[in-house]
Amino acid sequence: MCGIVGYIGNKRALPIVLSGLERLEYRGYDSFGFCVLGKEKFLYKETGKISKAEEVRDFDWDGTVGISHTRWATTGEVTRENAHPHCDCKEEIFVVHNGIIENYKQLKEKLIKDGHVFKSETDTEVLAHLIEKHFKGNLEQAVMKALKEVRGTYGLAVVSTKDPDKIVAARLSSPLIIGVSNNNEFLIASDPSAVITTTRQIIIMEDNEIAVLKRDGFTILKEEKEHRKELETIEWDIEQAEKGGYKHFMLKEIMEEPNVIEDAMRGRVVLEEGNVKLGGLESVEAKLRKTDNLFLIGCGTAHYACRTGEYMLEEYADLLVQTDVGSEFRYRKPIINKDTAAIFVSQSGETADTLAALREMKEKGVLTLGITNVVGSSQARETDAGVYTRSGPEIAVASTKALLGQLTILAMITVYLGRQRNMSLIIGKRIVSELQKLPQMARDVLKQKEEIKRIAEKYNKYRDFWFIGRKYNYPIALEGALKLKEISYVHAEGVAGGELKHGPLALVDENCPTIAICPTDSVYEKMVANIEEIKARKGKVIAVATEGNEKIKEIVDDVIYIPKTLEMLTPILSVIPLHLFAYYFADSLGRDVDKPKNLAKSVTVE
Numbered sequence: 001m002c003g004i005v006g007y008i009g010n011k012r013a014l015p016i017v018l019s020g021l022e023r024l025e026y027r028g029y030d031s032f033g034f035c036v037l038g039k040e041k042f043l044y045k046e047t048g049k050i051s052k053a054e055e056v057r058d059f060d061w062d063g064t065v066g067i068s069h070t071r072w073a074t075t076g077e078v079t080r081e082n083a084h085p086h087c088d089c090k091e092e093i094f095v096v097h098n099g100i101i102e103n104y105k106q107l108k109e110k111l112i113k114d115g116h117v118f119k120s121e122t123d124t125e126v127l128a129h130l131i132e133k134h135f136k137g138n139l140e141q142a143v144m145k146a147l148k149e150v151r152g153t154y155g156l157a158v159v160s161t162k163d164p165d166k167i168v169a170a171r172l173s174s175p176l177i178i179g180v181s182n183n184n185e186f187l188i189a190s191d192p193s194a195v196i197t198t199t200r201q202i203i204i205m206e207d208n209e210i211a212v213l214k215r216d217g218f219t220i221l222k223e224e225k226e227h228r229k230e231l232e233t234i235e236w237d238i239e240q241a242e243k244g245g246y247k248h249f250m251l252k253e254i255m256e257e258p259n260v261i262e263d264a265m266r267g268r269v270v271l272e273e274g275n276v277k278l279g280g281l282e283s284v285e286a287k288l289r290k291t292d293n294l295f296l297i298g299c300g301t302a303h304y305a306c307r308t309g310e311y312m313l314e315e316y317a318d319l320l321v322q323t324d325v326g327s328e329f330r331y332r333k334p335i336i337n338k339d340t341a342a343i344f345v346s347q348s349g350e351t352a353d354t355l356a357a358l359r360e361m362k363e364k365g366v367l368t369l370g371i372t373n374v375v376g377s378s379q380a381r382e383t384d385a386g387v388y389t390r391s392g393p394e395i396a397v398a399s400t401k402a403l404l405g406q407l408t409i410l411a412m413i414t415v416y417l418g419r420q421r422n423m424s425l426i427i428g429k430r431i432v433s434e435l436q437k438l439p440q441m442a443r444d445v446l447k448q449k450e451e452i453k454r455i456a457e458k459y460n461k462y463r464d465f466w467f468i469g470r471k472y473n474y475p476i477a478l479e480g481a482l483k484l485k486e487i488s489y490v491h492a493e494g495v496a497g498g499e500l501k502h503g504p505l506a507l508v509d510e511n512c513p514t515i516a517i518c519p520t521d522s523v524y525e526k527m528v529a530n531i532e533e534i535k536a537r538k539g540k541v542i543a544v545a546t547e548g549n550e551k552i553k554e555i556v557d558d559v560i561y562i563p564k565t566l567e568m569l570t571p572i573l574s575v576i577p578l579h580l581f582a583y584y585f586a587d588s589l590g591r592d593v594d595k596p597k598n599l600a601k602s603v604t605v606e
Contacts, residue, residue, distance in 0.1 A: 002029065002069065002070055002071050002072050002084075002097075002098040002190070003021060003024030003029065003069065003070040003098075003189075003190050003191060003194065004067070004068070004069055004096050004097075004098060004155060004156075004157055004176065004188065004189060004190040005017045005020030005021055005024065005067070005068045005069075005187065005188070005189050005190075005194045005195075006066065006067040006068070006096075006157040006159075006167045006169070006187060006188040006189070006213070007020075007064075007065070007066050007185070007186070007187050008064065008065045008066075008165075008166070008167050008185070008186050008187075008213050008214065008215060009064060009181070009183070009184060009185030009186065009215065010064060010183070010184060010185070010215070011064060011185065012061060012062070012063070012064065013036050013037075013063050013064050013065055013066030014034070014036050014042070014056070014057065014059065014061050014063065014066060015057060016066070016187075016198070017034050017036075017066045017067070017068035018034065018050065018053055018057055018068065019197065020068065020187070020189060020194035020195065021034070021050050021068050021069075021070055021194070022050055023191075023193045023194050023196075023197075024070055024189075024190070024191055024193065024194050025049075025050060025070070025595065029070035029071055029072050030047065030048075030071060030072060030073055030078045031045070031046065031047040031048065031070075031071045031073075031078055031079075031080070031082070031083035032045070032046060032050050032053070032068070032069060032070045032071065032083060032084075033045030033046065033068065033069055033071075033083045033084050033085055033096075034053075034066055034067065034068035034069070034085070035066060035067055035068075035085045035087075035094040035159060036061055036063035036065065036066040037063050037065040037066065037159055037161060037164050038061060038062040038063030038064065038065075039062055039063075041063075041091070041094075041161055042059075042061050042063060043085065043087070043091070043094070044056060045080050045081075045083040045084070045085070046080060046083065047078055047079065047080055047083065050070070064215075065159055065164065065165065065166075065167065066159075067085060067094065067096050067157045067158075067159055067167060067188075068085075068096065069083075069084035069085060069096035069097075071083055071084055074100060074123075075100070075104070075121065075122050075123040075124075076120060076121030076122040076123075077121065079120075079121075081119055081120045081121075082120045082121055082122050084096045084097065084124060086119075086120060086122065086124050086125040086127070086128045087128050088116075088128045088129055088131065088132035089116055089117055089129065089132060090132070092132070092160055092161045092162050093128050093131050093132050093135065093139075093142075093158065093159075093160045093161075093162075094128070094158065094159050094160070095124060095125075095127045095128045095131070095156060095157070095158050096124075096156065096157050097124040097127060097154055097155070097156040098154065098155040098156070098174045098175075098190055099152060099153035099154040099155060099156075099172070099173065099174040100123060100152050100153055101123040101124070101126055101127065101150055101151070101152040101154070102151045102152040103150070103151040103152065104123035104126045104152075107126045107130065107149060107150070108126050111126065111129045111130070111133070114133070116129045116132070116133075123152075127146060127150070127154075127156065127158075130146035130149060130150070131143055131146045131158060131160075133146070134146050135160070135162065137162070137163065138163060139158060139159075139160045139162075139163040139166060139168050140166075140168045140210060140212050140221070143158055143168045143170060143210065144210060144221075144224060147170060147172075152172075153172055153173040153174050153352070154170060154171070154172050154173075154174055155169075155170075155171050155172075155174030155175060155176040155190055156169065156170050156171075157169045157176075157188050165214060165215060166212055166213060166214050167186075167188055167211075167212075167213040168210065168211070168212055168213075169188045169205070169210070169211040169213070170209070170210050170211070171205040171206065171207060171208075171209055172207050172208060173207060173352065173355065173378070174190070174350075175190055175191070175205075175348075175350045175377065175378065176188060176189070176190060176205040176211075177189055177190075177191075177192055177195070177202045177203065177204050177205065178202060178203040178205065178211055178213065178218060178220075179194075179195030179198055179199045179201070179202055180199060180201045180202065180203065180218070180231060181198055181199040181201070182199075184215055184216065185198060185199070186213040186214075186215075186217075186218055187199070188211065188213060192234050193393060193395075195234075196234055200233050200234040201231045201232075201233060201234075202231065202232055202233075202234060203218075203220070203229050203230075203231060203232070204229075204232060204376040204381075205220070206222075206381070207378075208222060208223070209221065209222050209227065210222070232375075232376060235375070247587070248396065248583070248587070248593045248594050249395040249396040249594045250396035250398055250400060250487070250583055250593050250594055251583055251587075251593075253394055253395070253396055253400050253401040254400050254401065254446075254576070254579045254580055254583060255446060256392070256401050257400065257401050257404045257442055257446070257576055257579075258438075258439040258440070258442035258443045258446065259439070260389070260390075260391045260392070260401045260402075260404045260405045260408070261404055261405075261408050261438050261439045261442055261572065262439040263390040263391070263392075263405075264389055264390055264391070264404075264405045264408040264409055264412075265408060265412065265435060265436065266390070268412060269412075269432050269435065269436060270432070271429065271432055271433060271436070272429075273419075273425075273428070274415075274419065274423075274424075274425045274426070274427070274428025274429035274430075274431075274432060275415060275416065275419045275428055275432070276412040276415050276416050276432065278387050278412065278413070278416055280385055280386050280387045280388070281369070281385050281386075281387065281413075281416065282385075283384075283385055284367060284369070284384055284385045285420075287341070287367050288341065288367075288417060288420065289420050290339045291319070291339050291340070291341040291367070291417075292319065292320060292337075292339045292340075293319070293320050293322075293335075293336065293337060293339060293340040293341070294313060294319050294320065294321045294322070294340070294341050294342070294343065295321075295322050295323070295324070295329075295334065295340070295341070295342040295343070295361070295366075296309055296310055296313075296321060296322070296323045296324075296342075296343050296345065297323075297324055297325070297326050297329050297342060297343070297344050297345070297354060297357050297358070298325070298326065298344065298345035298346060298351075298354060298406075299325055299326045299327060299346070299351050299353050299354055300399070300482070301347075301399040301402070301403050301479060301482065302345040302346055302347060302351070302354070302399075302402075302403075302406060303323070303325050303326075303345075304403070304475040304476070304478050304479040304482070305345055305371075305403055305406035305407055305410060305475075306323045306343075306345055306410075307323050307474070307475035307478070308407055308410065308472060308475045308476065308571045309321075309323075309343075309345075309407075309410035309411075309413070309414070310322075310323045311471060311472050311568070312410060312411060312414040312472075312568050313410075313413075313414050313417065315568065316414050316415070316418045316423055316427070316431070316568065317414050317417040317418040317420075317421060317423070318418070318421050318422055319417065319421075322334070324357075325353070326344075326351065326353035326354035326355075326356065326357040327353040329357040329360075330353075330356050330357045330360045336361075336364060336366055338365075340366050340367070341366065341367040341368070341369060342357075342358075342361045342366050342367070342368050342369065343369045343370070343371060343413070344357065344358045344368065344369070344370050344371070344379055344383060345370075345371045345372075345406055345410075346370075346371075346372050346377075346379050347372065347373045347374070347389075347391070347394060347399055347402040347406075348372070348373070348374055348377060349370070349372035349373070349374045349377025349378055349379035349380050350374070350377055350378050350379070351379075354379065355378055355379060355382070358370075358379065358382060358383065359382070362382070367384055368382075368383045368384050369383055369384065369385050369386050369387075370382075370383035370385075370386030370387075371386060371387055371389060371406055371409050371410070371413075372386065372388065372389065373388065373389045373390070373391045373392075373394065373402055373405060375388060387409050387412075387413070389402065389405030389406060389408075389409055390405065391404075391405040395594065396593070396594045397486075397594065397595055397596055397599050398483055398486050398487050398582075398593075398596065398599075400483075400579045403479065403575065404442075404572060404575070404576075407571060407572045407575075408435070408438070408572060411431070411435060411568065411569060411572070412435070414431075414568070415428055415431050415432060430566070431566060431568070431569075434565050434566045434569055435569065437565070438565065438569060438572055438573070441562070441563040441565060441573055442572070442573060442576060444563055445562055445563070445573055445576045445577060446576065446580075448560060448561070448577070449580055449584075451560070452560055452577055452580040452581055452584060453580070453584040455542060455558050455560065455581065456580075456581050456582075456583075456584035456585040456588060457584065457585075457588045458558070459513055459540075459542070459585070460585055460588045460589060462490070462511065462512070462513050463490045463491060464490070464491045464492070464507070464511065464512040465481065465484060465490065465491070465492040465493070465512065465513055465514070465515065466481075466492075466493055466494075466495060466500075466504065466507075466508065466512060466513070466514040466515070466534075466539075467480040467481040467484075467492060467493070467494040467495070467514070467515045467517070467578070468494070468495055468496070468497040468500065468514060468515070468516050468517070468527070468530060469494075469496070469497060469516070469517035469518075469527075469574075470496060470497045470498065470523040470526055470527055470530075471521070471522065471523050471567075472521075472567060472568060472570055472571050473517040473518075473519070473570060473571055473574055474494075474496045474497075475571070476517055476571045476574050476575045476578065477494035477495065477496075477515075477517055478494035479494070479575055479578065480492075480494060480515060480517075480575070480578035480581070480582070481493050481494035482494070483578060483579060483582035484581070484582045484585060484586075486596050486599060487582055487583070487586040487591055487593050487596045488582065488585050488586040488589060488591055489591065489596075489597070490585075497516070497523075497526065497527050497530040498526065498530070500530055500533055500534070501533065505533060505534075505537065508533075508534050508537045508539040509537060509538055509539060510538040510539065510540065512539060513539065513540040513541070513542065513557075514531075514534050514539055514540070514541050514542070515541075515542045515543075515544065515578065515581070516530065516531050516534075516541055516542070516543050516544070516556070517544045517574050517578075518531065518543055518544065518545055518552070519544070519545060519546045519562060519564075519567075519570045519574060520545070520546040520549055520564065521546075521567040521570060522567060528552075528555070531543070531555055531556060532555060535555060535556075540557045541555070541556040541557055541558075542556065542557065542558045542559070542560065542581075543556040543558070543559045543560070544559075544560050544561075544562060544574050544577055544578070545559055545560075545561055545562070546561065546562060546563075546564050547561045547562065547563050547564060548564070549561075560577040560581075562574055562576075562577065
């Protein structure tokens with residue numbers, strides 16, 4: 001989603017904020033802009049890519065205070081006027097903003113009646129005019145008064161030519177961090193990757209906090225009183241966020257999937273006890289023993305992880321499990337009791353719809369757990385307990401390796417909850433033993449990347465695809481279809497294999513290939529029957545099958561093999577070739593794989 005970078009210090013701000021913006025390009029955007037204050041102000045806004053700013057990057061601009069933004073259009077079209085920063089009538093106050101101001105129309109009408117003149121269609125511009133309305137010489141006081149009139153979400157940074165040696169930032173349900181350097185330099189950003197080249201020391205802002213950054217230090221205010229906070233350290237290196245010789249971040253991240261499985265398990269598997277040790281859940285262990293009703297909530301790829309986890313937990317932990325997408329769950333009236341718990345899954349921990357569902361359940365008194373990748377994220381701080389996936393930075397908009405981390409954690413939580421209930425020591429040992437084999441199995445799948453590339457290029461002329469699976473691999477069919485459509489812009493649908501005859505078969509013909517996930521498991525024969533239904537209608541089939549199954553070649557057009565493992569763990573392997581297929585398919589069409597059109601990495605608006 002939209003990105004914010006601000007800087008105040010003793011160096012030229014322009015190259016620093018532009019460099020920060022470039023590190024946020026992976027989040028997706030359609031326009032950008034920045035404002036630098038020095039002897040004079042310098043405001044620049046443009047649609048398209050940040051590379052357009054090369055013409056001004058090396059300007060000898062003296063300003064050492066600056067704010068910048070990448071915008072992903074919500075309110076208002078993609079135009080230069082709608083790009084951030086937005087300013088007041090006198091062009092003295094400049095604002096960059098992530099989030100949505102829900103009551104901006106009402107506020108805008110009142111401001112227009114008061115004589116304010118608007119230049120854009122955005123909700124953000126209202127903030128600049130509100131701050132102007134309340135400004136009496138002190139910028140943070142004006143920001144605090146303006147925000148009292150606002151209803152919605154925001155992560156924002158503000159500068160003013162009338163109070164020039166400071167940046168004022170505020171947060172409500174939209175992430176912001178402060179980067180603290182030993183050289184009297186301070187940054188404000190929506191993502192740690194924007195500050196890591198300057199500093200690893202950060203402060204994570206929380207909701208309803210106001211930060212005032214000056215050259216000699218910073219102050220955080222909460223309820224208009226100074227609020228002390230501890231520095232935290234970014235644990236990953238900038239090298240982890242670089243391409244490492246790969247053509248795209250997405251390919252690099254797919255190739256990291258075995259390491260993600262390994263890192264998710266490191267120090268957490270206790271083989272001799274047939275169990276796992278999840279320190280993040282120890283504080284709620286007693287409550288989890290009593291849990292009899294569990295909700296799994298996520299959006300997009302994280303939702304498919306939840307749906308896979310639903311099968312795992314029902315079969316091995318003897319729990320009633322329900323799965324939903326965050327954007328729909330908050331509008332349901334779920335049946336809960338004192339022993340209900342909910343697990344929320346999000347790579348960033350900032351997914352707005354998932355956070356809204358989390359807050360809804362907390363209000364109802366439900367035990368809330370989180371699975372996320374980002375330490376200190378909103379989800380990590382707001383859940384009662386949780387487990388980090390340890391997947392490292394994921395830069396490509398289309399999520400791949402994060403899903404492997406989520407599936408691995410869900411498999412471990414299944415063991416954890418199962419062993420609390422009726423799972424035997426033998427079954428526990430069998431599952432954790434197989435879990436430990438998965439990283440090498442995943443590496444074996446990746447060794448087939450050239451063959452998968454060949455298959456992807458063979459089928460790149462087709463513009464309609466079906467993905468089918470059953471039981472554990474039904475959600476993986478949904479994931480495969482999502483990946484193909486989001487980075488290739490071709491039509492793809494995932495469907496439960498048994499549902500083909502209830503409608504989808506009407507669209508199957510020689511122009512609509514199917515990718516069938518059919519490992520040798522409890523529903524293998526059913527999947528073979530579904531494949532034969534497709535072949536009877538002249539449909540082409542690519543199978544994802546278990547190593548050693550030579551017979552499958554007799555009824556399909558192409559085969560990609562995965563190693564044999566326990567049925568509940570097959571999704572962790574079967575999804576890898578689907579990620580590679582989508583990547584090579586899109587790359588063969590010349591798509592911008594890392595930054596697909598219309599999409600953003602972290603969806604921080606509802």
